[in-house]
Amino acid sequence: MRVSIIYQSTHGNNRLVANHVRNAMTLLGHDVESHNVYDVTPQEVSASDLLVFSAPTHIQRAPRKIRSFLKSLARIGVYGDYALIATRLPDALKLPNARTLDMMEESFEGSGGRIVGKLELISDDMRGPLEEGWEEKVDAFLADIIVTDH
Numbered sequence: 001m002r003v004s005i006i007y008q009s010t011h012g013n014n015r016l017v018a019n020h021v022r023n024a025m026t027l028l029g030h031d032v033e034s035h036n037v038y039d040v041t042p043q044e045v046s047a048s049d050l051l052v053f054s055a056p057t058h059i060q061r062a063p064r065k066i067r068s069f070l071k072s073l074a075r076i077g078v079y080g081d082y083a084l085i086a087t088r089l090p091d092a093l094k095l096p097n098a099r100t101l102d103m104m105e106e107s108f109e110g111s112g113g114r115i116v117g118k119l120e121l122i123s124d125d126m127r128g129p130l131e132e133g134w135e136e137k138v139d140a141f142l143a144d145i146i147v148t149d150h
């Protein structure tokens with residue numbers, strides 16, 4: 001299937017996640033593209049069988065750029081499945097609940113796509129690195145998505 005990954009990343013964590021998803025899905029034989037949200041238009045990815053979005057949490061929210069991209073893409077409409085990944089700081093910091101994944105889902109309302117999974121990954125600090133074992137979490141998540149897909 002045709003897979004498009006769209007990520008937003010200030011410090012490189014979500015770019016790593018996107019690269020990992022791209023490599024894993026390519027190994028499975030899919031036709032995969034990965035794009036920085038600043039370097040792609042919604043039109044370029046609307047005809048995907050699976051869309052994967054990956055973004056950080058900023059002020060407990062999904063960053064504006066990924067939200068506006070999701071809204072624009074929802075207006076065009078998609079036919080495929082989609083999955084959401086967000087990174088955030090650990091619960092130990094006692095921040096209020098991050099709404100990143102929910103905000104991304106809300107921004108994509110009306111797109112016509114079917115959500116197949118949401119995954120949160122933890123960043124050990126503001127700039128990362130990501131939690132130990134994040135690659136395995138992503139692999140398990142992708143395995144679930146692919147099962148859901150059939």
Ligand SMILES: Cc1cc2nc3c(=O)[nH]c(=O)nc-3n(C[C@H](O)[C@H](O)[C@H](O)COP(=O)(O)O)c2cc1C
Pocket residue numbers: 008009010011012013014015055056057058059060061087088089090095098122123125126127128
């Ligand atoms: C300016 C800034 C604000 C952040 N605000 C939050 C926040 O409100 N809640 C949270 O859980 N993490 C917050 N983080 C942590 C990031 O979401 C996390 O480190 C993420 O993995 C960074 O991803 P990136 O490297 O792809 O930009 C913030 C990080 C930065 C740099």
